[in-house]
Amino acid sequence: MSTKDPFANLLRSQRLATLAAYAVIWVMINCVAAILIGVGEQVAQDWQGQYLFWFCAFVSAEAIFAMNVLGGQFEKTTLLYRVSEFVLILVLLKVVQFFNSGWGAMVREISTWQTGLEAIFNSEYLLSLFPVVISWGFTTVLAQNVEAMQSYETDLEVAEFVQLRSERLVAREQIQTIFIGMGLFQIVLVTMARMDLEGMQGLLGKFSGSLAVRVEPLVVYFLAGFVLLSLCQFAILRGAWVIGKIPAQVSIGKNWIRSALFIFGLAAVVVLLLPTSYTRDLLQTAGYAFAILFQVVSFLVGLLLFPFFWLYAWLISLFRGESSTENSVSPPQMDFQPAAEAVGGMPGWLELLRNIIFWVVLLAGMGYFIWQYIRQNRAVLQAITNFKPLIWLARIWRWLRGQFRLAQAKIEAAINQRRQAAQLKQELSMNKKKGSINLRQANARQKLLFYYQSFLQRSDQAGLKRKSSQTPNQYAREMTQSFPEEIESVTTLTEGFITARYNARPVQDEQADKVEPFWKRVMKALRQKQHHQKK
Structure with missing residues (x-):
């Protein structure tokens, strides 16, 4: 060996x-x-x-x-x-x-x-x-x-x-x-x-x-x-x-x-x-x-301290004898009165600041020491991160988080779509209550909104009412199926409305002038369709 x-x-x-x-x-x-x-x-x-x-x-x-x-x-x-x-x-x-x-x-x-x-x-x-x-x-x-x-x-x-x-x-x-x-x-x-x-x-x-x-x-x-x-x-x-x-x-x-x-x-x-x-x-x-040992120790301690107690009692008796008829004077007692609180208490901002400082210091100190412990035990941290059940849980969590984000995006898109449709309906309703406007005095944005509002009213009269769930682009595609010869007119009119309704930048007069002839063509086609329906 x-x-x-x-x-x-x-x-x-x-x-x-x-x-x-x-x-x-x-x-x-x-x-x-x-x-x-x-x-x-x-x-x-x-x-x-x-x-x-x-x-x-x-x-x-x-x-x-x-x-x-x-x-x-x-x-x-x-x-x-x-x-x-x-x-x-x-x-x-x-x-x-x-x-x-x-x-x-x-x-x-x-x-x-x-x-x-x-x-x-x-x-x-x-x-x-x-x-x-x-x-x-x-x-x-x-x-x-x-x-x-x-x-x-x-x-x-x-x-x-x-x-x-x-x-x-x-x-x-x-x-x-x-x-x-x-x-x-x-x-x-x-x-x-x-x-x-x-x-x-x-x-x-x-x-x-x-x-x-x-x-x-x-x-x-x-x-x-x-x-x-x-x-x-x-x-x-x-x-x-x-x-x-x-x-x-x-x-x-x-x-x-x-x-x-x-x-x-x-x-x-x-x-x-x-x-x-x-x-x-x-x-x-x-x-x-x-119990007996405790009694013996107590007796010995009392026996050792007895001369000092006796001497103290004798000195006190001498002072009492000199005072004759006067009562014995007891040692002065310190009467500490509690400090008066400030009227109105501590200001609210100072109380908030004190609480913030307290929690910041406490959490910072705890975090520092916990970080030091983890830093010194990196092998433990690595062993925990390599633990297979934790890896599986992390994968499941990432998958759930991805599905949640996807569902959240779909919900936000649906909410935005409904919000745009509701805003469009509200805008058209308000314009309808106000009645017709003077196109000569209106600006470019008001003209584009008026063109589209009158287009919707005429479409409703012609039996082509826009559904509340439809966006302007969806309604435009439906109208082009009924008027294939007016595809360009309907598209231009819809784009002009979207620009006037959702674009925050100023609308130029040239844009309104460009949309006006297409608006007239669409309105003419709708009147003809309405006239044929009456016959």
Whole structure:
């Protein structure tokens, strides 16, 4: 076996072990979030935070994804990227809250944002933000330590291996510290959830009964944590095997994970199946111990402060003795009167300007940080754009948009056609009410309109009435079929009317003079047709 074969096999097993470590971290953080959300629901009984569990799972997966997939494509320790990522989480949390509370509550809350930051970061938002920040922060730290324990081809150099082994040990210690610290913190919460709190109502007045926290997430947390520590030990041994050029099989990583899950899973099952009466007694005893410890600490603090209180009381009694019959003078109290509001309030334009500045600054800041996050994660954006279902949706959207534009164009054309016909009918009706005009005093535009109006009236009398839905050109084609010998006359008369009716430029007298003989020819043909009909 060559020297590179052991490294190649260990590298394959490392990929599987690293993915397993990230999955274990994700499970651990979800367990922590479940316990924190349960405590929050117990403290604020009107608060419903079950939707936060899925958001915390999403935030934890995002932190792992950024560390695993985008590892070398951006600088993970830069302040700008971290701030952009955090701002994006803040915005998404607010959006999720809006969806959970409804659009009516969203509109009411947004209308109060410009009054101050407390309107945006209200108590419900801050309570929801705590488990989200815990999930994001601890996932990032744990994922960074897992990344620090990876083996690379440069480990074959002995000098670098000594330094890398020290860094891996430090990373494992940090993971172990976080695991134990978070575990003890959850044990305290679960202990408070399962013990009798009647003897501690003075200490924990806000808690009205046992906390709404289950023990199963705690057991799963420790099971996943021990599996993670086992994978950390496997990472350290893997580095030693690489430098020692020790042959390894490809399945070693799979077997290691399988063994760790079996051993610690069996231990978790045993813990869950054991009788719990002794644990309840122990937790109840711990509750009384906490109460007694609090009383002892309070007594010691009072005992230490007693001389100072006595000296202060003695000095006050001396001053009271000098005042004899006068009443004791109490310390002056600062009575702050609220500032009088300006008469008439703030001017309307100033209030509008303030609102505009507030929203511009807020949206610009959010947009900048979101743009920074997307710019640093171009691989994610490219993966999203190459997602086949999204490509199909984009094609469907483009087709629908094209069909909508085509239908819109047809509707606009039909509306314009009807509008022109209505305008023509209105114009002719108005001219008819006004009666005939003096052609000698009329200008060129009025003459052309009169020619066409009289043409329509004569056509109506001859039994060739224009339909209301017909445009001038359509009616002209119909008239040329009845008078094929007057095609030029009807066409010229129609063109003259269109010029006078729809052209905004001045109409020259030469145009009216040109149309007049054709108008006379058409009118003569219509009179003859009307005369034949009477016979």
